[in-house]
Amino acid sequence: MLYLVRMDVTPPRDMPEEEFSRIKAREKEYALGLQRDGRWRHIWRVVGQYSNYSIFDVSGNDELHQILQDLPLYPYMTIAVTPLAAHPSALPGQ
Structure with missing residues (x-):
């Protein structure tokens, strides 16, 4: 399954730059x-x-969820997920 994912990162202001x-x-x-x-x-x-x-190409919702949760920056992200489906007007194979 294909997913469009928007990730916005907002680290804490007091996080040391080295960390x-x-x-x-x-x-x-x-x-x-x-x-x-x-x-x-x-x-x-x-x-x-x-x-x-x-764009992620994964087996389904659970796999995508696990991938996103495993991102090291995940605690500092706002994430929006949109599942995608083939469009009838797309060229074959797209």
Whole structure:
């Protein structure tokens, strides 16, 4: 199943920069692994915000939920999930 996910990150203002940098490094490694195995298909920045839009290709709601919960930045995120379905006007294979 495909999902469009928007993630907005808001770290605590009093979080030390070194700690935040360590969390971001773990986040990047985790995200790269999911991209390499094909579950995190696309990721785009939202210009001017600490946010992204991503496309996930996973087996269902439970798998996506677990992936999102395992993100190191998850405690500092607001997340919106939109399940996607094929559009009848799309070219075959899209």
